[in-house]
Amino acid sequence: MAKGTSPALRKFSASNGDSRRAPGIRNPKTELEAAIQRFVDLYDFAPIGYVSFDRAGRIEEANLAATELLGERRDLLIGRPFAFYVGDLDSFMRHLLYCRTSQQQVETELQLKPRNGKQIPALLCSRPITSTTRNGALLYQTAIMDLSERKRAEEALRAKEAELEAIINRTPFMLTRCSDDLRYRLVSRAYARMLGRTPEEIAGKPIIEIMGEEGLKAISPHIEKVLRGRTAEFETDVSFRSVGAPCLHCVYTPDRDSKGNVIGWFASIIDITRRKRAEAALQKSKKLLEERVRERTHELRVANKELEGEIARRKGLEGEILEISDREQQRLGQELHDGLCQHLTAVAFMARSVALRLKNHRVIEVNDIEKIAQLVNDAATDMRNLS
DSSP, X not given: OOTTOOHHHHHHHHHHTSSSOOTTOOOHHHHHHHHHHHHHHHHHTOSSEEEEEOTTOBEEEEOHHHHHHHTSOHHHHTTSBXXXXXXXXXXXXHHHHHHHHXXXXXXXXXXXXXXXXXXXXEEEEEEEEXXXXXXXXXXXXXXXXXXXXXXXXXXXXXXXXXHHHHHHHHXXXXXXXXXXXXXXXXXXXXXXXXXXXXXHHHTXXXXXXXXXXXXXXXXXXXXXXXXXXXXXXXXXXXXXXXXXXXXXXXXXXXXXXXXXXXXXXXXXXXXXHHHHHHHXXXXXXXXXHHHHHHXXXXXXXXXXXXXXXXXXXXXXXXXXXXXXXXXXXXXXXXXXXXXXXXXXXXXXXXXXXXXXXXXXXXXXXXXXXXXXXHXXXXXXXXXXXXX
């Protein structure tokens, strides 16, 4: 140390040259190693598989998740071509080519072929890096994401969508799904058939383009109601361009997103035009029947009055007939009394006369006996005539 140096500076220089460090002074080498170890641990124990391969596609680095995904020990993976574990070689070669010609992240979906032979759908996300452990060599650090769960979910979703589409297309009811900006998102074949179109021609179109202003005006109050989150049910004549105005029974149900916000509505629609026509025809028939019933009732009342009059007249005639019959009976009785009694009196008188003559032993005149017989015969004839 040169002369003139202050004692404090000399003390500092002496302490700085001592191999022992004072308490509280950090060791950069130790911290760097710890940071590197933390990075290695994060890399090794990451839940996503990571590999780094060179321009030729040989694996230079791999974490534990990658070894588990590929079904191979790390010491066997290092130095082996990644293509060895790819089921779709063309896709991987295109991926490697894009990595060589681009400085951006390259993503490719392909099929991995682990050692167990069961292919796995995966997504490769590669980004170029400069390796400090490989003397600055260019490597492509690649995240390998297992898409099995996502593919299964997508397949299940496609199956559900196909099932829903089959239900929508086969149901006799008309179904639509509309957005809050008044556009068709989905329509059933039955709905499209009513309009003389295909579902593809209607989906995505504004409602006003399909229905026209008059038709949209007819359903606007119900759209406002369903967009406020309430179910709307109604029957009305709805006008469509080039179709007319069929009478429809509609039920609008709010369509909500995952947060519960109304983003549109579902519509279940039934064409009730024929039913309404039948109801109108029935109502007309009912009214006509009521008129006919009223007319018939009036006719029956008139006929009833006429019948009552006829009954009254016949009752009068019956009384007259009974009265005439009584008088006739009286006349007959009187005639019987006058005529028959006279004959019987004459018979009795003649018989008395004959009896007196016989008593006196006098001769009986034949004429007297014939006279009695004649009177009896006349009485019998009068009785037959009267009867």
